[in-house]
Amino acid sequence: MEQPSQDVMVKTAVGVAGGAALFSPVGMPIVHGLAGLAVAGLGIFAAGTLVVKAAEAITGGLDHLKPPKEDDSPFL
Secondary structure (H helix, E strand, C coil): CCCCCHHHHHHHHHHHHHHHHHCCCCCHHHHHHHHHHHHHHHHHHHHHHHHHHHHHHHHCCCHHHCCCCHHHCCCC
């Protein structure tokens, strides 16, 4: 039977220890903090999307901000 490499054993040990630490009484505030960061990030993403959609609605789109293509030259 083949022995697992040292890298695999270390990664497994760190994963088990990290998971156990997150479910300990000391780790619970970390879990709540990560959940709060996720909710805040989702809120910031939603607000940014809303701002872009509002800007597109007001200006008629953002295509006028892009540089013209060579085919769109008014001098041809």
